[in-house]
Each structure stands twice: as structure tokens, then as C-alpha cells.
Amino acid sequence: MQATALEKIHVALGARMVPFAGWSMPVQYRGILDEARVVRSKAGLFDLGHMGRVRVRGPQAETFLQRLQTNDAAAIPPGRIRYAMILDDNGRTQDDILVYRNPGNDGFFLVVNAGNCARDLGIMRALAGNFDVEVEDCTHSLGMIAIQGPLSQQITQRLTNADLAALKYYAWTEATVCGAPMTVSRTGYTGEDGFEVYVPAGHEPKVWQAFFDAGREHGLEPIGLGARDTLRHEAGMPLYGHEIDETTNPLEAGLDWAVKMNHDFTGRGALERVIAAGGTGRKLVGLTTTSKRCPRQGYPLVHGGAQVGHVCSGSISPTLDTNIATAYLRSDLATPGTELQFLVRDKGEPCTVVAMPFYKRAR
Amino acid sequence: MRPTDRKYLKSHEWCKIENGIATIGISDHAVSHLSDLVFLDLPAKGSSVTAGESFGEIESVKAVSSLYSPVSGEVVDSNTQLPDNLEWLAQEPFGKAWMMKVRVTSQSPDLIDAAAYDAHCKAEG
Numbered sequence: 498m499q500a501t502a503l504e505k506i507h508v509a510l511g512a513r514m515v516p517f518a519g520w521s522m523p524v525q526y527r528g529i530l531d532e533a534r535v536v537r538s539k540a541g542l543f544d545l546g547h548m549g550r551v552r553v554r555g556p557q558a559e560t561f562l563q564r565l566q567t568n569d570a571a572a573i574p575p576g577r578i579r580y581a582m583i584l585d586d587n588g589r590t591q592d593d594i595l596v597y598r599n600p601g602n603d604g605f606f607l608v609v610n611a612g613n614c615a616r617d618l619g620i621m622r623a624l625a626g627n628f629d630v631e632v633e634d635c636t637h638s639l640g641m642i643a644i645q646g647p648l649s650q651q652i653t654q655r656l657t658n659a660d661l662a663a664l665k666y667y668a669w670t671e672a673t674v675c676g677a678p679m680t681v682s683r684t685g686y687t688g689e690d691g692f693e694v695y696v697p698a699g700h701e702p703k704v705w706q707a708f709f710d711a712g713r714e715h716g717l718e719p720i721g722l723g724a725r726d727t728l729r730h731e732a733g734m735p736l737y738g739h740e741i742d743e744t745t746n747p748l749e750a751g752l753d754w755a756v757k758m759n760h761d762f763t764g765r766g767a768l769e770r771v772i773a774a775g776g777t778g779r780k781l782v783g784l785t786t787t788s789k790r791c792p793r794q795g796y797p798l799v800h801g802g803a804q805v806g807h808v809c810s811g812s813i814s815p816t817l818d819t820n821i822a823t824a825y826l827r828s829d830l831a832t833p834g835t836e837l838q839f840l841v842r843d844k845g846e847p848c849t850v851v852a853m854p855f856y857k858r859a860r
Numbered sequence: 861m862r863p864t865d866r867k868y869l870k871s872h873e874w875c876k877i878e879n880g881i882a883t884i885g886i887s888d889h890a891v892s893h894l895s896d897l898v899f900l901d902l903p904a905k906g907s908s909v910t911a912g913e914s915f916g917e918i919e920s921v922k923a924v925s926s927l928y929s930p931v932s933g934e935v936v937d938s939n940t941q942l943p944d945n946l947e948w949l950a951q952e953p954f955g956k957a958w959m960m961k962v963r964v965t966s967q968s969p970d971l972i973d974a975a976a977y978d979a980h981c982k983a984e985g
Contacts, residue, residue, distance in 0.1 A: 529921045530896050813921045
């Protein structure tokens with residue numbers, strides 16, 4: 498089991514630690530629903546030390562990335578970030594990642610899922626043999642701390658010389674944070690405004706504490722992975738292992754906006770065939786229910802006596818005060834307003850197809 | 861030490877038998893690990909339950925857990941107020957948050973006393 502540099506701090510804060518993708522991580526501190534509400538109304542602090550972080554540099558870094566992933570790396574300006582997928586030759590999703598082009602235009606930086614990091618590195622190292630490129634795993638040389646919520650900018654600005662008001666969403670910059678050089682991106686996985694700070698190893702406890710000192714008067718609280726999952730689900734963001742995995746492709750998952758067919762990435766041919774066939778016959782949709790039961794991962798969906806899909810993620814939504822779910826559903830039924838049932842122990846409970854995201858912050 | 865007037869399952873249900881009737885609930889340890897409870901499904905009066913098998917479900921924000929019966933027999937009473945007052949589980953897991961009463965025909969061989977159950981919880985963390 499791996500531990501982040503902040504593990505002792507989490508335990509001292511009363512966190513319940515759980516194994517997650519080979520890491521000991523805080524799933525909650527006080528309660529998932531309360532933590533989710535804090536992020537929506539004030540700001541929350543997250544240890545994301547488990548996420549995989551990879552530098553890609555060299556003369557052919559851009560060409561390498563064009564092959565590796567689905568978005569158009571050539572179209573990313575310096576200091577900007579794009580969401581993308583790594584696929585296999587059959588167009589199946591191996592991971593979803595963020596691709597950062599360095600602010601100084603001297604390479605790229607990738608953030609990948611903890612659970613897929615080893616496989617991603619294997620794919621990258623195999624591919625790197627064909628390019629003049631250097632792939633460096635910096636998961637252990639950099640920590641990652643996120644602040645998310647409407648008060649994030651106000652709190653973070655007290656710790657850095659960077660002009661955060663000028664930092665656009667999905668942009669990043671080099672900055673001095675707590676007196677040391679770091680990078681800060683305006684990104685997150687909650688549907689709120691916020692920042693992710695890449696912290697050189699050894700500085701994590703100091704930065705974590707500085708956020709608390711700066712945020713205490715604003716109600717900043719630590720947030721576990723449980724609330725993070727609820728928040729991303731409300732915001733309609735996919736989670737690997739739920740909405741996307743080795744059995745899904747990005748088109749049926751509604752992620753076509755992160756797939757640019759203008760370059761030759763692994764899996765492109767398979768996606769072209771899916772497009773030519775008019776899709777896979779199923780689509781990812783949102784569901785809400787008036788039932789007291791919550792649709793959970795794997796529950797069957799039924800319509801007219803036949804199974805027509807299955808649930809990917811289900812959760813209580815503290816923001817909307819109802820139960821929400823994502824599901825793969827037969828394409829002809831995937832229209833908002835369609836009424837279905839989900840099965841709990843063979844008993845049908847009503848649910849309705851709705852547009853995603855479930856929650857969108859006011860801007 | 862948890863109440864010694866009853867027995868426990870390692871799956872965190874408790875059972876107190878008086879005059880052939882078992883009162884059944886779940887422990888404080890289970891409640892603290894579930895947290896953010898949102899739904900409870902209990903069997904109706906008159907139904908039968910089997911030792912070691914599921915008699916209901918409890919749902920928290922993140923997960924659904926089965927509840928396992930410490931005894932076999934007929935359900936003679938069910939705490940119908942509890943599903944609408946789930947906070948009782950945190951307040952009085954060994955008292956007013958009882959779940960059902962069963963006329964006992966047999967008991968699970970896996971029931972352990974309070975001391976053994978305390979040790980089990982400590983080991984589980």
C-alpha cells in the first residue's frame with residue numbers, strides 16, 4: 498500500500514482511510530454529504546497525491562501525444578489543458594487523462610488515474626520507442642493538492658504571486674506558492690471553480706497547512722474521496738471504472754468532444770467504424786428517481802419488460818436533494834423524459850432519463 | 861465493552877433473546893462505518909428469516925449493505941418507525957434502533973459474545 502506525504506495529517510484530522518487503487522486515502526473526514534455541501538458553498542481541500550503525474554518532453558513530444566491520445570495536442574496553446582482518452586486498437590477506453598502543454602512550451606504534462614497509471618506508463622513506454630521523446634513518471638517527485646469551491650480563488654491568492662483572476666479555466670502557470678516554485682492549474686473534478694497545485698515532494702505538508710491557515714476564516718475544510726465522487730457525479734464527469742472502462746468507447750460515453758478525428762491516434766480506425774455503423778446502439782444517460790432507493794452500479798434497467806441497460810454510478814445528490822445515476826441505455830430510449838425502471842432485488846423502481854450534467858454552477 | 865446481555869455476528873448484527881423472542885439490530889461499529897444513512901428495508905411482520913441469510917438492506921450515500929439474521933424464525937414485530945428515523949441508529953443502536961423481533965427456531969452458530977465482538981471490531985479498525 499502506498500501513502501501520500503499527507504497521510505499522517507489525514508489521520509490526525511480524523512479521516513477514515515481506505516485502500517484506493519493501491520494507495521491509502523481519506524474517503525471521508527466528517528461525512529460525505531456535509532463535505533460535498535462545503536465544496537458547493539465555500540471551499541474544500543483535497544489530497545490528490547495518488548493521481549498519476551507524467552512529464553513528456555523531447556523534440557517529438559507533440560507527435561508522440563497525437564498518437565497516444567484522442568484530443569488534438571497540436572491545437573493546445575502553451576499553458577493550456579485538454580481532456581482526452583487513451584484507447585486501445587479497438588477504440589476501448591484505457592484511461593481518461595488531462596494533457597497540459599507546458600507554459601514555456603517545452604513539453605507536456607499528463608495527469609492520469611491512479612488505478613491506470615501503471616498501464617498508461619506501459620503504453621507510453623512501448624510507444625516512446627518510436628519517437629524522440631522522454632517519458633518521466635513524476636508521481637512520487639510531485640505531490641498534488643486541490644482546492645475546489647466558490648471561495649477557492651480568494652483563498653489561494655493569499656498563498657501565491659500568480660494573478661489567479663487572469664488564469665483561465667483549463668489553464669496553468671508556473672508560480673511561487675508558499676515561497677517555493679510550483680505549478681498551479683485552474684482545473685478540478687467537482688463542477689466548481691478551483692485550482693490544482695503540483696507541489697515538489699517534501700513541501701506537501703507545508704502547503705496543506707498554509708491552505709488551512711488562509712482558508713480557516715472562509716470555512717475551508719478537508720474533503721475525502723467519497724464527496725469527490727458525489728461532486729463529480731453531480732457535475733456529470735465520468736469516473737474510470739464506472740461510466741468508462743475497457744468495455745466502452747468515448748462516443749457512446751458522450752465524450753466525442755474530447756476526440757478529434759484529425760490525427761492518427763490509437764483506436765481511431767475502430768471509432769471510424771463505430772461512426773459508420775451509426776453508433777453502438779447504446780448511450781450514456783442521466784437518470785433521476787422519485788424512489789427512496791438509489792440506483793447503484795450494475796443494477797439492470799427495464800423498459801416494456803425487457804432489459805435495456807445498466808447503471809454505471811448512483812448516488813444521493815446533496816445539492817439536488819434527490820437520487821441520481823448514470824447508465825448505459827439502448828439508444829432509441831436515450832431521450833430526456835423517457836420513463837424506465839431500475840431493478841433492486843428484482844423489484845422495479847421508477848426512474849426518468851434526464852439531460853446531464855445534473856448540476857451546473859452559475860458563472 | 862458493548863452490552864453483554866446479547867450476542868453478536870461478525871457482520872455487526874446483535875441479537876438479544878428473551879423468552880424465545882430475539883430482538884435484532886446492528887452495532888454502533890456498523891453504524892459509524894456506514895455513515896450518512898439514507899434508506900432501510902426491513903422484513904414485514906409475519907415473514908420468516910433464516911440465520912446467516914439477508915433479512916434486509918441498509919443504504920448509505922455510497923453503498924448498500926445487506927443485513928444478516930442471527931437467528932431463524934418468524935418475524936413477530938418490525939420497527940416500522942426506524943426507516944423514517946435513521947438518526948436513531950447513531951443515537952441508540954442497542955436501544956430504540958432495534959430492527960425486528962423474531963420467534964426463534966434456531967440460532968446462528970457464528971454468534972459471539974460482547975468481548976469477542978469488541979476484539980473483532982478492534983481488529984477490523
